[in-house]
Amino acid sequence: MKKQFLSLLVLLFFVGMAYAQEEKTIVKSDKIEIINGKKFYLHTIEKGHTLYSIAKVYQIDIKVLEADTNNLHLKLGQIIQIPCKIDLKEDLPKNDSLFKTHTVLSKETLYGISHKYNVDEEDILQANPELKDGLKVDQVIKIPLKKKVEVKQEEPKLKPKKETKLVEKTIKAESKVEEVKSVEKVIEDKPKSEEPKQIKQNKKKTYNVALLIPLYLKNMEDIIPENVQINNQTAADFKSFTFIQFYEGFMQVADTLAQQGLNLKIYTYDIPDDTLLAANFLKKNDLSKMDIIIGPFFFKTYKVIADYAKTKKIPIINPFSERRNILDGNPYAFKLIPAYPNQVENVANYLVDSFPNANILLVHNNKDIEKKHAEIFKTEINEAFKEKHTSEGSVKEIIYSQVGFAGLQSKLSLNRDNILITLIESELFLTSYISKLNSIKDQKITLIAPLQWKNFDKIETEYFLKLNTHFFEPNFVDYQEADTKAFILRFREKYKTEPNEMAFTGHDAALYFLTALMNYGEDFPDQLSKVNVHTLQTRYVFKRAGENNGYENTFVNIYKMEDYEFLDKNK
Template identity: 30%
Template sequence: MNNLIRLILVPLFLLISLIAFSQVDVSKVKKVIDGKSYYMHTVAKGETLYGICNAYTITKEELALENAELFNGLQPGMELKIPVKDAPYVEDKNFTVHTVAKGETLYGIAKKYKLDVNELVSYNPEAANGLKIDQKLRIPKENKVTPDYQVTKDAKYIFHVVERQQTLYSLSKQYEVTQEQIFNENPGLEQAGLKVGEVIKIPNPHYAPPKLVFPTDSLPEVIDTAKQVIPVVVDKKPCETFNYKEYNKPFRIALFIPLYLGKNSGVEVKKAIKEEEKFYPGTIFIEYYEGILLAVDSMRRLGINVELNVYDVAKDSSRMEELLKNDIFKQVDLIIGPFYEKNLEIVSEFALANNITVVSPRAVRTDNKNDNSRILYLNPSNEVLMRETAKKLASRENLNLIYVHLGKEEEQKMITLYKEEIDIYLAEHPEKTITHSAVVYNEKGQKGITASLITGKDNVVIIPAIDRSFVLSFLNSFYPSVKDLLKTSVSIVGMPVWTRYDNIEVENLHDLQLHLPESSYIDYKDPGVKKFIKTYRAVYKTEPSVRSFQGFDMMVYFLSVLREYGKDFQDCLGDYNTQLLHTSYKFTKESETSGYENRFIYILVYDKEYNVIPMEDFLKPVEKK
C-alpha cells in the first residue's frame, strides 16, 4: 500500500484521479523559447491538469516533460509552457498567407515582404526550425500588427541572417560569443562555412537558464547540503588545464530515465488499488528524478550553469536509436542513463564514437556488451563486491574464515575471488595470520560449519549464495544450532540480494551479526542527511527513499567534477575525494579500453542491539576493550 500512497503523492499521478475540472481558457500569450513556440498559461484557481490538457489538446506526459516543476504540484499562479502544435491555418484579417516554394529561404521571404527575419519568425515560430515546401507563413498586411509571439531579450538564441562579407570572427564580436559557441549551436557550419541568406543560431550571452523555485523556507537547507558535499580535490597535477571561470557556456546533460509517463498517465485509482505493483516501476525512477532536480537547483544556485534535458526512455530500443539520430546529442557534455541494459549498449557505442561520457546508474560493467572507456558504472559488480569485502574483512584481527557453498560453479568462483584478495593482503602484511576452510553444505551440513569454528577467534562464515530457498532455510535454522556456541564469536557474510527475501527472522540476523556488502548507507543522525530530508519533505510532500539520495548524490558529484575538470574528466577521478550523503565513489578501470567501475562499498552489520551500521562502527567497541 505504501507504493500506492507514493503514486498518489506524486502530482502527475495524483491529478489523473480527478474526474471534474473547471473551464480552462486558452492563453493568448505565446513565446518562442529555444527556437520552439509555446503558449504561456497561468494556472487559475480550480484548474486541473486534466482540464488544461483538454483545452490545449496535449497529453499529461508532454506537459510534464516541458514543466518539471509540476512534480512540486499544480498551484494557482504557476506559469506553464505548453507547446504550440501544428494546426490548420485560420484566416486572420491582419495577415496574408505565403506558401513556401522550393528553394525559398527565410531571408528571401522576409526581404520580399520588407520584414526583418526575426520579425517573420515571431509571427511563424515553427519557421525557426527550418522551412518546408508548401508550409504556410503568416505575413502581416500593411497595417502593422502586434506579434502574438514574444521573442524576449533573454531568449536563449538570436536568429541571424548571414549578409555579404560577414565572417565568423565579426559575428562573434558583434554578439559577444566565441566562434566555438556558434559552431556548437550549428552542426556542420565549421565544415561548410557561412552562406549569404542562411539563418544561424547565435547563443545569447545574457541568457540565464530558468531555475526551479523551491519553498523559501527550505531553500537554504538545500544550498547548505550541496555546499557540504562539494568534493575536495587532492593532487590535481594531471588535470589542471580546465578553468571554469573562463568557461562561458552551460554544461549540457541528457538524462534518459524511464518515468513511464505514458503508461501511468491513464491509470484509474480503483484499478491502481487492486494492481498497484504494475505501476510501482515508474515511481522508483520518479524518486530518483526528484533527487536529481534538487541537486540541479542547488548547484545552479551555487554558480554552476547547467542545462538538463530529460527524455522518458524505458526499454524501447527503437526509440533510443531514433533519439540518437538527432545531432543535438553530439553536443552534450554528459549522458546519464539509460537505465536498461539493451539501451545502454546502444548509447555506449554512440558515446565512444562522439567522445561523450556516460554515467550508468543501474547496470554493472559485466552486463554491457559494448563496454568502453567512456562509461562510468555507479553500481559495483558482484566481483567488485566480493574483492572489496575480502579486503575489509582481512583488516580484522584474529580472523577465521569459513566458506560455505552448495558446490555450484558461480559460488565457487566468488569464493576464489575472496581467496585471491586474502592472499594478496597476507603477502602485503606478512605479520598477520588468517585461517580459512571450506564447507560443502550438501555434504557436511551445519555440523561441518560448527566443526570449523575456533574458540577465541573472530569466526566469519561467508555464504556467497543467492538461492532463496537455501538462504531462508539456512538463516532460520543455523542460529538455533549454534546459539549454545555463541561464546565463540560468529558472524555471517551474505549477499545484498538477501534483503529482498521475505520470511527471514530478523532476530536471527542480528544474533548472527549478519554482514552485507552494500554501496549505500544513510546515517539519519548526520546533519547533512537531516537537512536533505527536511527539504525533500517541503518540496515533494513525502519521504525520500534511498533512490532519492542516489539521484541527489550522483548529480551533485558529476556537476562538481564537470566544474573542476570539464567534460573530459574521467582520467581525473582518481584524484577526487568526496563526502556525499549516502555513499562515495571510487572509480577504477581494468584496462585502457574498459569502463570505469565504482569500487566503493560498505559492509553493513546487523548488530545485537538491533542496529544496522557500517563494519567500522561495529568494530569500535571491540577496539576499546
C-alpha cells in the first residue's frame, strides 16, 4: 500500500513545490507614484510572476488587479500599478453563518456564480426567489454557505460527508528500457438529484473514463527539492509538468459534476510518445469497459490506442492534433482542434457576411506553406461568395517578395473595404510591413492575422488597433467573462498558480464529454447537437469527416482587437 502515493501524487506534490517557488521570486517594490491623488506601487513583472502571487505579496485582493484589463496578460518587463491601500469589505447578511452576499456582474450567469462558490444552482434559486425573473447587473443576491466537499488526493482513506470513495493504485506498463509506473485514480460519488437542465437520467450506475496523459513519471528523478529552490526553478523547467494542467483542469470539472450526481471512475495513465510502451500498455491493461478514452496526446501513440478503441467501439478523444487523417476509418474518434481548411472556412464565411463587397487580398512571400494556405483561402472565400451571393468576390493574390509594398498599395481600393489576409509569420518582416500599412490614410483596411502575431512584442499595439486587426485560432479565452473568472479563481485557490491553455483545454473537454455522458449515457455520439455547455476556450461543433470516419470540431474563434481588448466576433 505504501506505493499508492509514489507516482501521480508525488508528481502533484512537486508541481505544488514548483508553483510555490514561483512566488518566492517576488520582492515588493519600493517605487511609489501618485496618480490622480492616489498612491500606487510600480511593480515590474519578472519570470514566474502571476497575479495570484503578486496579490499575495502586496496583501491585496486579486480582484483589484484583475479590474485593470492590462494585467490579464502579463509580459516580462511590464510595469503594473498596485494600489498602496485598498479596503474591500464584502457585506454579509446579519446571519452570516448561513449566507454571504454576491453582487451580480455584467454577463455573469447563474452557472458561473454557482461554480464560483461551489453551491448548487437550486440552492441559490431557493435562497433568492426573485431570480425566477433572471439575473440583473448590480443585483445583490444571497449565497448559501455550506461545507465544501473536496476530493483529497493526499488522504485516500478520508471519508467526506458525501462518502466520496478514493482508491489509489499503482499499475505498471513495461518498457524496453525500464519500468514505467502509472496511477489509477478512481472517484465514486453517490448520485444527487439532477439539475433542471439535465434531460435524461443516467443510463449506467458508474461511467469509466481513461485519461492517457504524458506525465513523464520516469523523469521525476530530475526534480530535486533542494535544487528547485537553489536554482529558482519553476514548473516550466520540468518535462513532467508539461501536461499536468490538462489533468488539473479536467479534474476540477469532474469534481463539480460528481457533486451534481455524475458517478465517475477516472483512470489516469502515463502514456509518453512511445509506440512500444503504448502497445505493451494495452497488453497489460483492459480498457474494454471504458466509456470514453481521452488521449494519448501524440500522433503515433494515439494511433495505437485508437485502433484498439475502434475494435471495442469506444469513443476516443484527441485534444491537440489538427491532422484529419486520425479520423479516417474510425467512426468512434473525436478531434477537438479543427484542421486548417475548417478554420479557413469559418473565416471565409465571416468575411463574406461582414464585408460582402470587400476587396480581398491574399499577401504572401511565395513560400510553399504560404502558397498552400493562400490556395485554401481562395477556394473557401470563393465558395462562400457563391453560396451567399451567387457570384465570386474579388480575391487577389499579392506575392509581396516580388511586387513589394508599392505593388500591394496599387491593388488597394479607394471606395471599398480592403481585407488583407497576410500569411507571413516572420516578426522581422511584419514589423516593417505593419508600420507601412499604418501610414496609409485614405483607404479602409482590415487586417486578418494568424494567432502567432499576437505574441510578437516588436509590433505596436496601436497599429493593430488602427488596422482593425482580426485574429483567428481554435482556442481563445475571454478573460472578461464571469464564468472564466470563476474558473480562474477556483484554479488559483486549489493549485496556487495561473491556469494555462492546457488547463482550459482540460476543463472544456471534461465539461463537454462528461456532461454528454451524464445526459445521454453511451448514446451521446448520436446526441451531439443537443449537448449544450458553456465552455471557456472554444466551442464544440462536431461534424463527421466523411462516411465511416470520426468527428471533427469545426469551430474556430474569430476575435478583434478594439479599445485594447480582444472582442469575440462569434457572439
